[in-house]
Amino acid sequence: MPQQAFKTLYHYTYSLQYHLVVVTKYRKKCLTGAMLAELREICERHLQLKEGPLLEFNGEADHLHLLLELPPKVALSMAVNSLKTVTARLMRRDHAAYLKKFYWKPALWSRSYFVASCGGAPLAVIKQYVQQQSAPH
Structure with a gap:
């Protein structure tokens, strides 16, 4: 079994x-293959700023799957919200005409x-490891 890699900071x-x-708003099937490729690049760049790599990425027409790593100094909920904001803003900017067919308000996620x-x-x-610790008497 391989040893787990730990990072220090x-x-x-x-x-x-x-x-x-x-997931896309209302689960609309609006993501294309080209958009997924762009989203992957955006997510990689954005997570590098948070000092966390994107380990894996994939998706379908109505959702994305990301496997990512973040340091403990980055609040997970804030990282997710900023990632969603950045990707939505850039996708709406670059694909406005296409996305207008799906959303009448500026939305994506x-x-x-x-x-x-x-x-x-x-x-x-x-859990078993924690239970087996020898507590002081």
């Missing part, structure tokens, strides 16, 4: 990976999203 060591799913932490040991293993 200032006074902490971490390994924080997330699976993020972002639903307000909601799915995120799950991933990587590392399963929760049951960590």
